[in-house]
Amino acid sequence: MQRQSGWKSKSKQDIKVIYDFSEGYKDFLDRAKTEREAVRCITDALARNGFDVDPSREKVFAVNRNKTVMAFVRGSSDIIEGLNIIVAHIDAPRLDLKQNPLYEDVDLALLRTHYYGGIKKYQWVACPLAIHGIVIKADGRSVDICIGESEDDPVFMIDDLLPHLSRKTQDEKKLSEAIDGEKLVVVFGSLPLAGTEKEPVKHYILKILEDKYGMTEDDFITAELEVVPAFKARDVGFDRSMIGAYGQDDRVSAYPLLEAICRVKEPRRNCLAIFSDKEEIGSEGSTGVKSHFLQVFLDDIVNGLGLKADESVIRKALYCSKALSADVNGAVNPTFQEVHEKQNASYLGRGPCLSKFTGHMGKVGASDANAEFVAEVVRLFNEAGILWQTGELGKIDEGGGGTVAKHLAVYGMDIIDCGPSLLAMHSPYELSSKLDIYECYRAYSVFFAA
Ligand SMILES: [Zn+2]
Numbered sequence: 001m002q003r004q005s006g007w008k009s010k011s012k013q014d015i016k017v018i019y020d021f022s023e024g025y026k027d028f029l030d031r032a033k034t035e036r037e038a039v040r041c042i043t044d045a046l047a048r049n050g051f052d053v054d055p056s057r058e059k060v061f062a063v064n065r066n067k068t069v070m071a072f073v074r075g076s077s078d079i080i081e082g083l084n085i086i087v088a089h090i091d092a093p094r095l096d097l098k099q100n101p102l103y104e105d106v107d108l109a110l111l112r113t114h115y116y117g118g119i120k121k122y123q124w125v126a127c128p129l130a131i132h133g134i135v136i137k138a139d140g141r142s143v144d145i146c147i148g149e150s151e152d153d154p155v156f157m158i159d160d161l162l163p164h165l166s167r168k169t170q171d172e173k174k175l176s177e178a179i180d181g182e183k184l185v186v187v188f189g190s191l192p193l194a195g196t197e198k199e200p201v202k203h204y205i206l207k208i209l210e211d212k213y214g215m216t217e218d219d220f221i222t223a224e225l226e227v228v229p230a231f232k233a234r235d236v237g238f239d240r241s242m243i244g245a246y247g248q249d250d251r252v253s254a255y256p257l258l259e260a261i262c263r264v265k266e267p268r269r270n271c272l273a274i275f276s277d278k279e280e281i282g283s284e285g286s287t288g289v290k291s292h293f294l295q296v297f298l299d300d301i302v303n304g305l306g307l308k309a310d311e312s313v314i315r316k317a318l319y320c321s322k323a324l325s326a327d328v329n330g331a332v333n334p335t336f337q338e339v340h341e342k343q344n345a346s347y348l349g350r351g352p353c354l355s356k357f358t359g360h361m362g363k364v365g366a367s368d369a370n371a372e373f374v375a376e377v378v379r380l381f382n383e384a385g386i387l388w389q390t391g392e393l394g395k396i397d398e399g400g401g402g403t404v405a406k407h408l409a410v411y412g413m414d415i416i417d418c419g420p421s422l423l424a425m426h427s428p429y430e431l432s433s434k435l436d437i438y439e440c441y442r443a444y445s446v447f448f449a450a
Pocket residue numbers: 089249250279327328
């Protein structure tokens with residue numbers, strides 16, 4: 001059971017292939033910081049690789065409300081025998097602007113936010129931030145917004161208290177209470193509008209919004225604007241073996257999945273890649289995997305195959321499916337090793353992590369994969385020479401987490417978690433290993449081909 005750094009088994013040529021693969025990934029990270037942007041990147045790539053929205057074709061994709069994508073490749077076997085499914089998510093922890101966000105105080109224009117997903121609030125202050133999203137205007141037209149990403153764009157930030165004055169207000173509190181959710185307020189401007197007495201800074205900002213986007217203050221209500229870190233993906237380490245970037249949970253699975261589904265050739269079983277939304281808040285809502293979009297998509301696919309999309313056909317196909325829940329695990333942290341039980345933890349650079357179960361406490365909320373299915377996946381990976389590891393998320397009762405696995409398991413399919421491990425997971429700047437990303441791509445490709 002002794003495993004070691006995957007790099008040891010890689011030749012110079014292998015390392016070049018791995019590093020080359022990661023260039024496409026970094027580009028994806030920079031172009032797809034929100035779920036809507038990820039959908040755009042994914043559908044562009046699918047279209048370039050011969051996928052079509054016509055469900056009678058061999059390679060089909062569909063989009064749900066600009067936030068979820070499903071991509072299907074027809075196999076030679078009957079769909080009722082089940083599909084090979086891999087599901088990753090494309091939402092990431094962030095700060096959403098509130099519906100009525102803009103106000104002026106102490107000569108500054110400020111934006112109120114409501115955080116989305118599991119963040120450590122103190123990590124979001126005093127760092128450069130960008131705003132991405134969409135505004136639907138009163139006349140129904142939509143405007144895409146992305147400020148803070150190009151070199152000459154301004155960025156935004158959230159203030160933090162200077163150490164000289166934070167003793168009582170922050171330093172003596174618990175870390176989780178040092179920054180209150182309501183204090184995640186974005187500094188947006190400071191120039192007053194000439195000749196305006198009341199809230200001149202806010203009015204100057206509103207004037208810029210009007211001039212640049214034709215947007216009024218009321219339009220914030222019908223907008224989805226997400227505040228994300230303004231950093232670009234970069235190589236990390238003197239040897240450039242790692243990648244630092246925002247949103248790698250779960251783009252670090254979504255990108256290898258996209259590459260794998262685009263390259264599937266004449267598979268035996270029908271293949272399905274799902275890029276889902278809202279995983280970070282429990283897969284709820286019309287765009288999370290708990291919605292019925294999967295059945296709607298499969299109805300179209302079955303019709304496209306010339307069969308009658310009978311409910312029992314879809315039910316049987318899902319029951320007989322085999323799936324990987326492509327999501328991240330937390331790698332052993334070099335300086336907080338005490339939260340891991342290291343015999344059953346995952347490590348950066350040892351390949352994708354197979355997690356039989358997630359959940360918390362006594363496996364509460366877990367989808368615990370069956371040993372038979374674990375054996376099947378292990379055999380598949382071993383035969384293909386994929387580097388992989390197993391890992392639990394931390395020590396028992398240390399905390400825990402979940403993935404979409406349990407939401408797909410309700411159809412009765414076999415499913416196991418399989419994705420790269422990250423350091424600084426759920427922080428504004430997560431760290432991945434280039435080896436894990438490439439090995440994941442190989443693992444997903446082998447799974448589709450099985
Ligand atoms: Zn995730």
